[in-house]
Amino acid sequence: MTALHSSAPLEPGVEVDLVVTGIAHGGVGVARHEGRVVFVADAIPGERVRARITDAKKKSFARATAVEVLDASADRRDHVWAEAAITRDPENRAGGAEFGHISLERQRALKAEVLADAMQRFGGVQLSAEGAEDAAAALAEIVEPPPVFVDDEEADPDAAADTGLGYRTRVRLHVDPETGAVGPYAARSRRVIPVESLPLATEGINQIAPLGEAMPGVDTVDLVDPSGDDPRMLLTLAGEKQRSGASDPIHEWVEDRGFLVRAGGFWQVHRAAPAVLFTAVRDAIGELIDDGRFDPVAGNLDLYGGAGLLAAAVAEAAGPGVKIATVEAEAAATEDAAENLSAIVGALAHTARVDRHLADLLRASGPVRERLRRGTVVLDPPRAGAGNGVTAQLAELAPMNIVYVACDPVSLARDTKSLRDSGYELTGLRAFDIFPHTHHFESLAVFQRA
Numbered sequence: 001m002t003a004l005h006s007s008a009p010l011e012p013g014v015e016v017d018l019v020v021t022g023i024a025h026g027g028v029g030v031a032r033h034e035g036r037v038v039f040v041a042d043a044i045p046g047e048r049v050r051a052r053i054t055d056a057k058k059k060s061f062a063r064a065t066a067v068e069v070l071d072a073s074a075d076r077r078d079h080v081w082a083e084a085a086i087t088r089d090p091e092n093r094a095g096g097a098e099f100g101h102i103s104l105e106r107q108r109a110l111k112a113e114v115l116a117d118a119m120q121r122f123g124g125v126q127l128s129a130e131g132a133e134d135a136a137a138a139l140a141e142i143v144e145p146p147p148v149f150v151d152d153e154e155a156d157p158d159a160a161a162d163t164g165l166g167y168r169t170r171v172r173l174h175v176d177p178e179t180g181a182v183g184p185y186a187a188r189s190r191r192v193i194p195v196e197s198l199p200l201a202t203e204g205i206n207q208i209a210p211l212g213e214a215m216p217g218v219d220t221v222d223l224v225d226p227s228g229d230d231p232r233m234l235l236t237l238a239g240e241k242q243r244s245g246a247s248d249p250i251h252e253w254v255e256d257r258g259f260l261v262r263a264g265g266f267w268q269v270h271r272a273a274p275a276v277l278f279t280a281v282r283d284a285i286g287e288l289i290d291d292g293r294f295d296p297v298a299g300n301l302d303l304y305g306g307a308g309l310l311a312a313a314v315a316e317a318a319g320p321g322v323k324i325a326t327v328e329a330e331a332a333a334t335e336d337a338a339e340n341l342s343a344i345v346g347a348l349a350h351t352a353r354v355d356r357h358l359a360d361l362l363r364a365s366g367p368v369r370e371r372l373r374r375g376t377v378v379l380d381p382p383r384a385g386a387g388n389g390v391t392a393q394l395a396e397l398a399p400m401n402i403v404y405v406a407c408d409p410v411s412l413a414r415d416t417k418s419l420r421d422s423g424y425e426l427t428g429l430r431a432f433d434i435f436p437h438t439h440h441f442e443s444l445a446v447f448q449r450a
């Protein structure tokens with residue numbers, strides 16, 4: 001039985017009534033209980049909820065999950081995924097759709113708040129639009145919705161609604177080692193939750209997902225639905241690391257451009273995301289060209305380049321005569337990048353860790369260093385960001401422009417601080433809601449050497 005005491009010490013299992021006043025990185029609400037911060041999952045700022053404490057090890061804050069809504073926000077909706085709804089016990093709620101109970105508009109406003117807060121606290125940048133009469137409304141518009149897309153060729157695109165569903169082309173499911181049941185993990189746990197459907201995933205993934213089946217001896221099930229090939233399933237057997245079929249080539253389309261990728265390699269997960277980021281990078285480079293700040297024959301770089309999507313966007317803006325080198329740790333992705341960029345005579349694809357490659361470039365001869373100083377660096381690091389080591393190397397390399405694509409706002413904000421401290425000015429910032437119904441979003445920041 002759970003205890004409900006407003007003055008009981010906070011410990012796992014205790015339930016408390018909380019007023020949620022804000023949103024924190026990770027998509028959790030912020031509340032206070034007797035002076036202590038409580039991060040509350042599955043709530044919306046402005047709501048009063050009853051929440052169950054899940055973690056109280058730290059003195060400064062505790063964690064909780066809403067179990068009942070006492071005063072609901074006008075933005076609360078029925079959860080898009082029945083198996084993740086608040087009516088279930090927190091332990092049995094499917095993870096991966098932690099904003100699925102919030103209107104799409106409010107989801108984007110909350111993401112904008114998280115970005116603005118991170119940029120202010122860690123990046124030293126105030127985001128609210130200058131001179132805007134309604135700063136909150138201006139801020140909410142910072143996070144752009146993805147284009148409404150239809151996955152079904154026969155559907156009428158004009159009739160498609162922005163549901164934020166059916167977009168994920170990559171999904172990982174897990175297998176319960178005891179029962180063999182297949183499903184997503186519960187939020188913040190490694191407990192496998194059997195589900196009837198995957199509403200965030202494409203139709204193709206839903207058709208092949210082994211939901212309701214038992215798969216003893218399997219550890220993970222990766223589902224991939226490329227735009228240019230049939231959907232497929234990659235299995236990792238228990239105790240093994242290799243996923244079956246991970247290195248099979250698959251084809252992805254970004255509007256009318258084809259890309260070769262490995263089935264298990266990195267590709268943006270929202271069906272529309274590759275085109276959204278391709279266009280955003282192409283436009284950012286276009287603006288630098290218009291300002292006379294982009295040199296196509298300088299030492300341009302696409303760091304953490306994957307299969308070359310963003311280098312291709314640079315080439316689209318600057319023309320096929322552009323010089324650009326991708327740097328990527330996965331050898332198979334580099335092979336694909338070389339293939340995908342083969343029409344760009346000045347493109348090179350290197351397999352290397354970014355820090356090691358930059359260290360080599362910093363030892364290069366004077367003329368090479370000078371070409372790099374005139375260049376533009378595009379970077380799209382994993383969630384941890386570039387980090388102090390790589391931002392310090394970039395500052396020393398001193399390219400004219402840095403176009404930074406980020407999937408984590410706090411990492412972006414920290415790297416922004418390092419770059420600003422070393423003489424770069426943040427001249428542009430956009431954000432894209434390409435992970436609807438989750439707390440994730442993507443940002444694009446442009447820095448110019450002062």
Ligand SMILES: C[S@@+](CC[C@H](N)C(=O)[O-])C[C@H]1O[C@@H](n2cnc3c(N)ncnc32)[C@H](O)[C@@H]1O
Nearest residue numbers: 266304305306309328329352353354380381382
């Ligand atoms: C967010 S993905 C971006 C890929 C590509 N820009 C795209 O949009 O498809 C990050 C990529 O960085 C690679 N990576 C991660 N850490 C790296 C490192 N230290 N050095 C080089 N590449 C790295 C990963 O393999 C992955 O392909």
